[in-house]
Amino acid sequence: MAVKVYGKPQAVCPQRVMHCLVEKGVPFELVLVDIDAMEHKRPEYMEKHPFGQVPFIADGDFELFESRAIVRYFAAKYADRGPNLLGRTPEERAKVEQWLDVEAINYSPCAFAIVFNLFLLPIRGLPGNKGEAVAAIEKLDKILEPYEKQLARTKYLAGDEFTLADLTHIPVTRYVVEHCGLAYILDDKPHAKAWWEDVSSRPAWKKVMSFVASGASFYAP
Template sequence: MVLKLHGGNRPGGGNGIVAVLLAEKQIPFELVRVDMAAKEHKTPEHLAKQPFGQVPYIDDDGFIVYESRAICRYLAEKYADQGPTLIPTDLKQKAMFEQAASVESANWHPAVMKVLMEKMGKTMRGETVDEVALAGYVEELREKLKVYDVILGKQKYVAGDEFTLADIFHLMYMPMVVSNGIDVVTTSGPNVARWWNELVTRPSWVKLQAEGVQSTPQ
């Protein structure tokens, strides 16, 4: 049975990083589109699989996994011998990977979300953006990125010199910040700019942006 990804075809958010992982690992899958506007994610059928009423989740021959980072970890380990090695197996290298993944979750993600909720969230709801608050959130994110610039001055990627799942995690919401005209990449240091350019020019990401999330041939 082919893997089923339940989510939208837009490449942003958790749906996007799962799609990147699937592309990097060349895992065939079927997209089962969830119509968020019609609140399909709040139906009893969906809630039986994803109790928080969110997307995405995967159905791997009856095995259900939700939360995008957990999905990515599961698939990266299941298909460890296929495509790039996204989770190191060496103990010390894996510790560095887990460290980078924890930094993304505890430092990067909350800072990105503050910017997005003030700018994009309020704009979508027709509310007035608090420009003073937004400027503060942008500066907070920039300060996080300046620490990244120091780290990336010593290594190519966030977990070392090899591309890992920790790098993919950073593609969850940050592209939305950039697309909303908020430049925190080029103003946070040359190492951040170099790293970010490498992420957004990877073939898997470029294809996803051009085509959206689509089922792959089985």
């Protein structure tokens, strides 16, 4: 039975989950939740996700919400498939968890403020807050300085292998770089720029982008 992923395919957090599943070679069905129509706030959906967000997954009888918890779950469940996304030792796992926390607490809130004001609101015909966007860009530039230092030492954030530490950054960074015109933010950070070119070129990520563009509802490896 295929995993069911509930959400909008263009949204950052469902893309994070889909990417993990593709890396692991796990088939899934995308069940559309139209967040533009506020379907994620309907009572029947909030019975599954009490905070009314996407995604939510059903893996047989097991249900789970929150994208980072979901990718941790699948990375552990399918540890013997595809790339090792969690680390092989307690020390490696701790490094992965460290950068997952950095992404969740520092990086993504700042990146989302940029995407919200420079992309999401404008495509809905609404004005973004340019001052808020500029402040977030300046903050993200500072946040990326420790990334540059780390990536000067290791190929990926948690070491020399691609892990969830890298994977969780990809969807929102794509929106910042490709849809908000901010590719230049990496120009003075050669190691971070090389990292981004690497992770955004992964075959699994390209399959996710192709799946989203196709409008398909079922993915099979």
